Amino acid sequence: xxxxxxxxxxxxxxxxxxxxxxxxxxxxxxxxxxxxxxxxxxxxxxxxxxxxxxxxxxxxxxxxxxxxxxxxxxxxxxxxxxxxxxxxxxxxxxxxxxxxxxxxxxxxxxxxxxxxxxxxxxxxxxxxxxxxxxxxxxxxxxxxxxxxxxxxxxxxxxxx
Amino acid sequence: xxxxxxxxxxxxxxxxxxxxxxxxxxxxxxxxxxxxxxxxxxxxxxxxxxxxxxxxxxxxxxxxxxxxxxxxxxxxxxxxxxxxxxxxxxxxxxxxxxxxxxxxxxxxxxxxxxxxxxxxxxxxxxxxxxxxxxxxxxxxxxxxxxxxxxxxxxxxxxxxxxxxxxxxxxxxxxxxxxxxxxxxxxxxxxxxxxxxxxxxxxxxxxxxxxxxxxxxxxxxxxxxxxxxxxxxxxxxxxxxxxxxxxxxxxxxxxxxxxxxxxxxxxxxxxxxxxxxxxxxxxxxxxxxxxxxxxxxxxxxxxxxxxxxxxxxxxxxxxxxxxxxxxxxxxxxxxxxxxxxxxxxxxxxxxxxxxxxxxxxxxxxxxxxxxxxxxxxxxxxxxxxxxxxxxxxxxxxxxxxxxxxxxxxxxxxxxxxxxxxxxxxxxxxxxxxxxxxxxxxxxxxxxxxxxxxxxxxxxxxxxxxxxxxxxxxxxxxxxxxxxxxxxxxxxxxxxxxxxxxxxxxxxxxxxxxxxxxxxxxxxxxxxxxxxxxxxxxxxxxxxxxxxxxxxxxxxxxxxxxxxxxxx
Numbered sequence: 001x002x003x004x005x006x007x008x009x010x011x012x013x014x015x016x017x018x019x020x021x022x023x024x025x026x027x028x029x030x031x032x033x034x035x036x037x038x039x040x041x042x043x044x045x046x047x048x049x050x051x052x053x054x055x056x057x058x059x060x061x062x063x064x065x066x067x068x069x070x071x072x073x074x075x076x077x078x079x080x081x082x083x084x085x086x087x088x089x090x091x092x093x094x095x096x097x098x099x100x101x102x103x104x105x106x107x108x109x110x111x112x113x114x115x116x117x118x119x120x121x122x123x124x125x126x127x128x129x130x131x132x133x134x135x136x137x138x139x140x141x142x143x144x145x146x147x148x149x150x151x152x153x154x155x156x157x158x159x160x
Numbered sequence: 161x162x163x164x165x166x167x168x169x170x171x172x173x174x175x176x177x178x179x180x181x182x183x184x185x186x187x188x189x190x191x192x193x194x195x196x197x198x199x200x201x202x203x204x205x206x207x208x209x210x211x212x213x214x215x216x217x218x219x220x221x222x223x224x225x226x227x228x229x230x231x232x233x234x235x236x237x238x239x240x241x242x243x244x245x246x247x248x249x250x251x252x253x254x255x256x257x258x259x260x261x262x263x264x265x266x267x268x269x270x271x272x273x274x275x276x277x278x279x280x281x282x283x284x285x286x287x288x289x290x291x292x293x294x295x296x297x298x299x300x301x302x303x304x305x306x307x308x309x310x311x312x313x314x315x316x317x318x319x320x321x322x323x324x325x326x327x328x329x330x331x332x333x334x335x336x337x338x339x340x341x342x343x344x345x346x347x348x349x350x351x352x353x354x355x356x357x358x359x360x361x362x363x364x365x366x367x368x369x370x371x372x373x374x375x376x377x378x379x380x381x382x383x384x385x386x387x388x389x390x391x392x393x394x395x396x397x398x399x400x401x402x403x404x405x406x407x408x409x410x411x412x413x414x415x416x417x418x419x420x421x422x423x424x425x426x427x428x429x430x431x432x433x434x435x436x437x438x439x440x441x442x443x444x445x446x447x448x449x450x451x452x453x454x455x456x457x458x459x460x461x462x463x464x465x466x467x468x469x470x471x472x473x474x475x476x477x478x479x480x481x482x483x484x485x486x487x488x489x490x491x492x493x494x495x496x497x498x499x500x501x502x503x504x505x506x507x508x509x510x511x512x513x514x515x516x517x518x519x520x521x522x523x524x525x526x527x528x529x530x531x532x533x534x535x536x537x538x539x540x541x542x543x544x545x546x547x548x549x550x551x552x553x554x555x556x557x558x559x560x561x562x563x564x565x566x567x568x569x570x571x572x573x574x575x576x577x578x579x580x581x582x583x584x585x586x587x588x589x590x591x592x593x594x595x596x597x598x599x600x601x602x603x604x605x606x607x608x609x610x611x612x613x614x615x616x617x618x619x620x621x622x623x624x625x626x627x628x629x630x631x632x633x634x635x636x637x638x639x640x641x642x643x644x645x646x647x648x649x650x651x652x653x654x655x656x657x658x659x660x661x662x663x664x665x666x667x668x669x670x671x672x673x674x675x676x677x678x679x680x681x682x683x684x685x686x687x688x689x690x691x692x693x694x695x696x697x698x699x700x701x702x703x704x705x706x707x708x709x710x711x712x713x714x715x716x717x718x719x720x721x722x723x724x725x726x
Contacts, residue, residue, distance in 0.1 A: 010341055013290065018282060025283045055468065062465040068287040068307060071341045 186233020188260025214244020250579025372399030373437015584613025
């Protein structure tokens with residue numbers, strides 16, 4: 001089963017290789033990884049998607065927590081959370097398909113970020129399922145290039 | 161106060177109660193060595209290979225219960241420490257290794273003797289640091305010691321670029337260290353203690369399974385109190401030996417692959433397994449689904465990752481072993497209706513079963529009159545040192561015979577590379593142990609193969625007047641691998657014969673040590689007596705039965721009840 005794990009860590013040199021080294025050294029999977037600074041200087045948030053049974057995921061969270069630079073580890077899958085990925089897609093857009101591409105992008109609430117006479121580059125954000133759907137729909141039209149971010153996730157605010 | 165980086169390093173090492181540093185100089189650490197020469201309160205032990213410095217620091221830490229320190233230069237000096245660091249990591253031994261590094265402007269330029277040692281040792285240190293700014297040096301060194309000794313102890317490496325060591329900086333007095341990201345749990349959860357105690361009360365067939373955490377946490381008294389108070393049998397891992405008196409009637413000795421028959425049978429039939437500072441290693445559990453199949457398991461460990469890693473645990477207790485055992489003992493003291501005699505009596509049938517297993521298959525070997533049996537040598541060493549020596553071992557058959565037949569009654573008296581299994585550990589470790597306890601008898605129980613892996617340290621032992629005794633159980637083989645080949649590879653002894661070997665007696669003499677040889681059982685006692693009476697390093701070359709095996713033995717991947725016996 002897939003798990004989304006959020007790791008708050010001190011942004012020290014080599015900290016990313018401590019995390020990735022742990023995964024490769026212990027034979028855990030990383031399906032996606034995304035990391036950037038938080039509001040607090042020197043603290044970064046890393047979101048990773050991994051898979052494994054409960055025992056493996058328990059080991060992953062414990063081992064991550066054991067790293068000296070790690071402040072907090074949250075298995076998002078245990079809580080209510082929102083998740084997003086972003087994708088940039090360069091899709092063939094010639095006279096007969098330009099309108100269709102724009103329609104599709106509109107349905108997925110994406111936007112065009114680069115235009116040429118033969119293609120559009122479009123940006124779409126959403127859940128992993130939504131990103132997959134837009135790719136599936138655009139593929140027959142002719143996708144030339146895809147760049148995806150890793151998944152990021154945030155817990156939902158507690159409801160009163 | 162303004163100090164140089166090298167001066168700061170000396171002061172920080174002294175702050176930590178460390179009196180001995182094991183090391184080897186080189187270009188990148190020459191400033192540190194220049195400062196070391198001026199510091200009379202730090203003894204530097206010049207090893208002959210950097211690996212030995214780390215093993216010696218490891219054993220120094222184990223004997224003293226403090227942090228051990230090694231100091232080496234950049235590049236090959238640093239890479240030579242890796243085996244020692246990995247061993248200390250597996251065995252949770254607190255050491256700090258200082259490595260020299262090329263000056264910061266050269267880092268990344270493939271400079272002479274440059275290596276990314278922080279990258280190399282990342283997976284085998286508890287934590288490591290590259291100090292790039294002089295103002296970070298002092299806090300980093302202090303943090304390194306703090307991380308090494310607290311929580312589950314382990315090795316920490318600090319990489320020191322030459323320009324950082326030469327720079328000047330402010331020296332401030334040490335303050336208590338508070339780290340936002342690192343706060344080990346020492347105190348057990350009271351609810352878990354309560355659950356554990358109730359499970360203990362209910363158990364009819366309990367076994368205490370004690371590991372190296374008992375030694376690391378200095379929990380041997382609390383453990384002994386618990387076992388004796390409730391009359392519970394104790395088995396120990398290789399790393400746990402000495403955590404409970406080996407000659408106590410409740411001791412069943414070691415468990416696992418070369419554990420005693422009765423330990424393994426007791427664990428397999430127990431209804432409650434109390435794991436204390438142990439990690440359910442594959443050499444202990446054998447086939448995992450057949451390990452303690454009927455037992456409820458209590459697991460006390462300071463490292464949450466150890467819990468439910470290999471074996472599902474019913475009552476986990478994340479805590480320092482000593483604290484947890486103290487709370488368990490207190491629970492029984494406080495419990496008003498606790499009827500100790502009734503509880504002890506309820507274990508009576510269980511003790512009878514264990515006695516029966518002991519009668520069926522005691523720990524033993526077939527004695528012979530014309531050829532020396534290795535187990536006999538270890539028994540004699542035990543007898544003639546009254547069990548009071550510090551024993552180090554190499555790895556292989558020598559290690560297992562030492563573990564089986566030298567019945568350790570005290571903690572911090574048995575040093576072995578348990579997790580990583582490093583051949584060449586024992587002799588440098590003996591030097592480290594002797595530097596920590598100058599008045600103790602220190603014996604390295606070795607094989608003729610493994611002793612050659614760090615034999616160059618004879619010079620170190622001579623130079624620092626460490627009169628360690630080396631007992632070579634010489635069978636002309638890499639014996640443990642040969643034993644596996646005998647049992648599982650049709651006796652095809654692929655490259656395990658050591659036909660070409662030095663004359664160990666002459667080798668000892670070449671280094672100014674004493675060499676003695678025994679080839680018959682009757683010569684064993686006189687040789688040991690002479691060695692113990694000699695105030696010099698002695699190599700005792702015991703020519704033993706060539707194809708003697710270590711038994712009992714659980715073949716890899718089998719259940720621990722499927723033992724090959726003597």
